[in-house]
Amino acid sequence: MSTAIRVKLSLMMFLEFFIWGAWFVTLGPFLGNTLHATGAQTGAVFSTQSWGAIIAPFIIGLIADRYFNAERILGILHILGAVLMYQMYKATDVSVFYPYVLGYMVLYMPTLALVNSVSFNQIGDPEKEFSSIRVWGTIGWIVAGLAISYLFHWDSPDGVKSGFLKNTFMMAGIASLILGLFSFSLPATPPKTPTGEKVSISQLLGLDALKLLKDKNFAVFFIASILICIPLAFYYQNASNFLTDIKVNNPTGKMTIGQGSEVLFMLCLPIFFKKFGFKKTILVGMLAWALRYAMFAYGNAGELSFMLIIGIALHGVCYDFFFVSGQIYTDSKAGPQYKSAAQGLITLATYGVGMLIGFYVAGLISDSYNSAAGHDWKMIWLIPAGIAAAVFLLFAVFFKDKSQIQTSSVQS
CATH class of the missing domain: 1.20.1250.20 (MFS general substrate transporter like domains)
Structure with missing residues (x-):
């Protein structure tokens, strides 16, 4: 190039x-x-x-x-x-x-x-x-x-x-x-598919990869992927509003710490993956969601502001250890025929269905804990922390896959 x-x-x-x-x-x-x-x-x-x-x-x-x-x-x-x-x-x-x-x-x-x-x-x-x-x-x-x-x-x-x-x-x-x-x-990046070739709706949405759900472990991962997006939606929807509401200085600038940590933990992911395997890696990612929301629930803009910073910095673990690990696992389970379809299915399940449910739930919870005195941010964050902990337990108990997964695709 x-x-x-x-x-x-x-x-x-x-x-x-x-x-x-x-x-x-x-x-x-x-x-x-x-x-x-x-x-x-x-x-x-x-x-x-x-x-x-x-x-x-x-x-x-x-x-x-x-x-x-x-x-x-x-x-x-x-x-x-x-x-x-x-x-x-x-x-x-x-x-x-x-x-x-x-x-x-x-x-x-x-x-x-x-x-x-x-x-x-x-x-x-x-x-x-x-x-x-x-x-x-x-x-x-x-x-x-x-x-x-x-x-x-x-x-x-x-x-x-x-x-x-x-x-x-x-x-x-x-x-x-x-x-x-x-x-x-x-x-120039010309189209890849010949105009005369028919593409079904199921192929576009990755639904051909639904066959993978016959594997019990993949089904557990698939369900967990949807459920973990509910607490994820709380972060996207409420984090900036929360930091602004409690009067943290330069909240948007501080939230960029999350993107910095994303780069750092992306570099650490192949090492962690190789040493501990897929299940432990993804469990760490789930646990990080619960921990970060607990940090938000009990932190403040004063003497406990370090808890908020730690919570933001955990974004790299939350995102990389779950979502990137999940993409690698999906790729390893899908045969050559379903690789693209499987990634499309997981994207549809997470950013589509999972986040759609998550934003709806986050909106209801925010309204339920809002009064003339303002938002009860402690409860607003403890609820997604509890959801993330429940998904963690679900995955820990029901996911039994012991197979080795290649990690070369996350090398930077």
């Missing part, structure tokens, strides 16, 4: 995740303080991510893989996304905001697969080269959070009170427009 192409792909990844990090992290405080949304309304807005994940396979499978170059569709989707971001910036009511964010997520979620497609089309050895390009996406997310907190101070108490968080949508929209235009200069 030439240096010029590597720089282009790295910039593409940087902008792709800068856009997401520029508005999604602060969405909770924006909805609650600027649009005065209820917990249920906030959950409905966050669930648009899940609807986007469910619809994305159709866009990729029916359009991107069959008719048009991936880089061109990427450009068009981001230009349209910039228009919707501007409408979100102007919205003054959650009922007006919702259709725009739903439309945006339906457009954005497919781009996550498209940037990978464009990258892999240029990479000779994905195992060795992809991580050095993908890491720029994490850096982009971190830069967006640092800019919000330390450059613009939009998430400061005065900034939140003054409604400055709406500026995050303008920033994301500008970045989306830039990436949209830039995409047309990316290396």
